[in-house]
Structures are given as structure tokens and as C-alpha cells.
Amino acid sequence: MQTLLDKSLSSFARTDLLQGPTPIQQAERLEQLLGLKAQGVGLFLKRDDHMLIGGGGNKLRKLEFHIGAALASGVDTVITIGGLQSNHARLTAAVCARLGIACELILTRSVPKAEVDYELNGNVLLDQLFGAEMSVFPAGTDSLAKAELRAAQLRDAGRNVMVLPTGGSTPLGSLGYARCAVEIAQQETQLGVTFNQVVVPNGSAGTHAGLAAGFQLLDRGTSIVKSYSVLSDRDSSAARTVQLTQNALALLGSSAIVQADEITIDGSQLGDGYGLPTLAMQDAVRLMARAEGLLIDPVYSGKAFAGLLADLRQGRFRSGDNVLFVMTGGTPGLYAYRETFQA
Known part of the structure; x- marks a missing residue:
């Protein structure tokens, strides 16, 4: 069924670069290793690294x-x-x-x-x-x-x-992830699951802002999305994300007002700065590789996944919760960080 968000998005010119939705898969091996099954917490991966052009990515x-x-x-x-x-x-x-x-x-x-x-x-x-x-x-x-x-x-x-x-990451570019919110909602219906939280890295803020705007217009609210800042400190990332979310909503014809406390950003994984490795990131990249046979990059998803792992290990989710981690691609960057992983 077409939503009002679908109709708003259809008024903008778009070139099909994805050739269909990216898959969502359950991270069953990670659930087992992290003890999530016993806790009743589901962990799912949105494979936005799974695209055909240029090596893929958000x-x-x-x-x-x-x-x-x-x-x-x-x-x-x-x-x-x-x-x-x-x-x-x-x-x-x-x-x-x-x-x-x-x-x-x-x-x-x-x-x-x-x-x-x-x-x-x-x-x-x-x-x-x-x-x-x-x-x-x-x-x-x-x-x-x-x-x-x-x-x-x-x-x-x-x-x-x-x-x-x-x-x-402009208001226009952010519409790509407003459209992704619709895609996720459709996949929830197909999978018979509802996601309590959608987790992404936050660099230039377009991914978080687009998802937040999309879920707002789907009546799910902006706080369903949580990001980990990888480009700048938490406060700077939050200010940028709030403004971009507001601008994306306005572009879509919405008069909704975004409150700062409705945008959830964690600044704990930045480390010494953008693109600089952390031990938590390295552990997270290795765990994803060795548990699921999947690659995440060292700059964006690696740090965001490290943050999500910390939340999971600290018991921040309740029984019955389902978490969706968006794998944003960027895996060619692993080869640029060879010395980090082989030191």
C-alpha cells in the first residue's frame, strides 16, 4: 500500500542505482555468541553494503x-x-x-x-x-x-x-534514507518482525537524518533511529542531524518540528577523531568477520557496530526487542587500513 511518504518521494527525480531493496538477514551466529537468544533479543543486519554499483554502500x-x-x-x-x-x-x-x-x-x-x-x-x-x-x-x-x-x-x-x-548529505540526498525507512517497514511486514531500534553510523548525518525523517512520516517517530558519531563530537553531530532532519521533512512537505531530545546520538566511539582506529572498532570488525563472515569498514560501520556491541553487552535491550544494524558499506577502506589490522 502506498503511503503519503511514498507519494511525497515520487515527486522528486530519482535514478535507480540499487536495483531493488537490499536484504535484511538475522545475525544468528552473533546472537548465539553474545547470548542474545537467551535474553530474547533479536539482532538483524540491513545489507546496504549489498549493492551492485561501485562496491556498494549507503x-x-x-x-x-x-x-x-x-x-x-x-x-x-x-x-x-x-x-x-x-x-x-x-x-x-x-x-x-x-x-x-x-x-x-x-x-x-x-x-x-x-x-x-x-x-x-x-x-x-x-x-x-x-x-x-x-x-x-x-x-x-x-x-x-x-x-x-x-x-x-x-x-x-x-x-x-x-x-x-x-x-x-543535503536535504535532497537525505531523501534516499527516507525512502529506506519505507523499505524497512515493508520488510518488517514480510519478515513478521518489528524493529525497536535502527542503528547507523553518523558522519555527515544524511543517513540518520533521512531515516529519522522517514520514520517520522511513517508515524514511528525519529527516536527509533540511533547513531554513533564518527566524524565529530556528539553535540556537533546532533546539531547537524537535527537541522538536516528538519530540512528533509520540510522538503517532503511536512511541518513537523524536530526536537533535539528526539534525535539519539552516542559519541562514545569517536576515539581520537575521524578515520582514526580504536581498539573497540578493530574488535568489532573482527567479530563481524569471524562470526558472520561479513565485512564492515573501519571508519563508519566498524565504530557504530562497536557502540552497538557495548549496548548489547550492557543489557540495554529488553526481551522481545529487535535491533536492526544498517551495514553502510565502505569495505574498500579495509584495504587502506591494512597496517591497522595486521600490526
């Missing part, structure tokens, strides 16, 4: 709406920004390659890591394979200003250019 949901708008307006060049190992940059390059759009990446050395694998492997290698033009700048560079300057040059040369910010 940024594709945001790009569906950005690229939809780009194609509708005749854009021939997309410029985006991010850190050196940006998953969003990699997927933007992949989508542009598939659609025959020129792609330029303005990347900054925002993480103080200089290992050979970090510089040349992982997403950097894939950016090159997808044919993107890359420019790399020191930490602290205003990459958005660089992108706008380059866009102006290309427009002067007659090109039609779209500039995308970090992570594609």
Missing part, C-alpha cells in the same frame, strides 16, 4: 536523488568533495562512469595517516579505476570553495556542472 541511496536531479537538468559534469578515502567520492565516480558523466574529485588529507596503503589503496585505487579526475589537498583546505571555483571555470567553458558536498 552513499548510493543519496546519489539516487542527486543524480536524478542532475540528469533532469542536463548536467554533464559532477564535482564532489571528501577525505582521501571517501566512500562518497568513490561511489560518485562509479555512478558517473556508468552514466557517462564526467567526474572530478576534490579530496583532502583530513585523516593524519600516511601509510602507503592509505595513500594508494582502497577507495583511492577505485577512484582511479572509475576514471575520475582527482585533486588532493592538505588538511584544512576549504574543499567546497575549491570545488565551486573549479565548477565556475568549467561553466565558463560551457559545461553544465553539479557540485555535491561531503557525503552527499
